Amino acid sequence: MNRPSSLKSRLWTGAGVAVLGALLYALSSVFVPGAGAKAEKKTEKRVEKKPEKKKLSGAELYSMHCNRCHPERYPTERTAAQWKTILLHMRVRANLPAEQSQMILKYLQDNSGR
């Protein structure tokens, strides 16, 4: 008796997933190329002045990520060993790329409360 309703909800989920997929595609075409084009224009302008954009430093990555979700926590608040643990926690929680989290860790340890 209830089977059809289950089938129905499965169909609905299928449709939902398709819609989500479409949304994902729409979003990626609306936002990403737009942002990309703007960024390109900016870098073009910058290229005229400065030669090439250098790799982001640990300090820059720290200020890029570490107050996105909460007020920033200062390097001196923890010891080097604690930072290593907390950065692992944050790397997993915030899905940070491996190299970036290692560079942030180095920055925090170098300026840590020991």
Add this chain to the structure above:
Amino acid sequence: MCCALAVPLPVGTAAAIDDQQFNELKDLVTKLGQKIEKQDLRIEQLEKTHAQDAQVHAQDQKTHEQDQRKIQELQQKLEETQQAVSNVQTAAIAVPVEPLPRVPLDEATVNHNFSILGDAEFQYAKTSGQHGTFLFADFAPIFLYRGGEKVLFEAGFDFGLQNNAPNSPGATTTINLSFAQLDYLMNDYVTLVAGDMVLPLGTYSERTAGWLNKIPDDPLPRDLLPGAGVGAQLRGAVPLGESGKLINYSVWGVNGASSADGTGNADQLDLGGNVGLRSDNAVANLHGKPSGGARVGWFMPFKPHYDLELGLSGQSGEWDNAGQHLWSAGVLDASLHLGSTVEVKGEYIRSCYGSDDHGNVRPEGWWLQASYKLVGLNLDWPVINNLELVNRYDSIHDGLGTRTRRYTLGYIYYFSNTLLFEGGYEFLHSNDPTQKDQLIFQLSYGF
């Protein structure tokens, strides 16, 4: 002849010394001569020696003079050096002392580590038409144990105090396990997580803790989603180029959602339920099959403090005991930072589940929160630079006819980066008459 005679005469006179004597004298003279010759020779030798001596002496003299000159030169050099040293010393006193370079880290001392972090909150609330109350005190420690480079065990607890139901005295202390998970970094791009996990279904539950919510209570539509689930997850991030852009992902399988009583009645939907162990310790799959979910996010930083993140996530699985009904949810999340003062974030949530009594139920809701740190105004007033203003709009439709909309106007006063005093007034509109406006304050500390 006479002369000849005459000459020998004296000889003849002298001849008073006889021949023998003469010969003796002659011998003597010869010997003396020889002696003198010898003496001369010796003198000559002595003179030669003396001359040599004199030469040596002259050389000595020369060496001595050279030595003397050298000593003088050295003395001069010493004086110059002393002068230089004292110059450097005075210069060093004048320049501020530079810090010593840091000793390199001894990795062995940071190989394993146990840390405790967390947060604590105290809330006061006054609901319209009721007495104000210190609503609760909450202590939420997080235990982190790191083994080496790749393993982290994290567990978060919530110790809370809650007023007992009306007409029963006192309060009850509650202890909740918010999460308890093992993280294993398989490689740069994949991390395995297992246990009781906070779910990245949207971003709100992964990014909450008292000291980081800008408004003390949760957005209404979060009631439509589980915050945590027991299961396993793969997650990670892939950087896109050198500018900091990245794509992050999570894929998981968890026990919830399930049915509280096993039936498929709509009001028995238990989102995070079915932990797998019964209270009598028997392993049991309670009322619902495991469900699967995933999230993909794009993080686009333009420069530090300017970024946009968009995410899309969903979860789906059978929830009732008979396996007749599916529960599914989809979330679109966004978060934008414009400098260190402006933040806008929100989520759009849709869900759908089949039920015995109400057919397909389709709850939905959304929330949007904008905040501004007044330090951006560059005013030189005492309190203002520590203040942040927050607005939130949230809306929920439970799919069964109840609609609630709420607008919250709030503030945060930062005593420090981790000690916050926040407050807000919530204007509520609902067709459920038990829901009312509320004034709420919270002191939060992250440690």
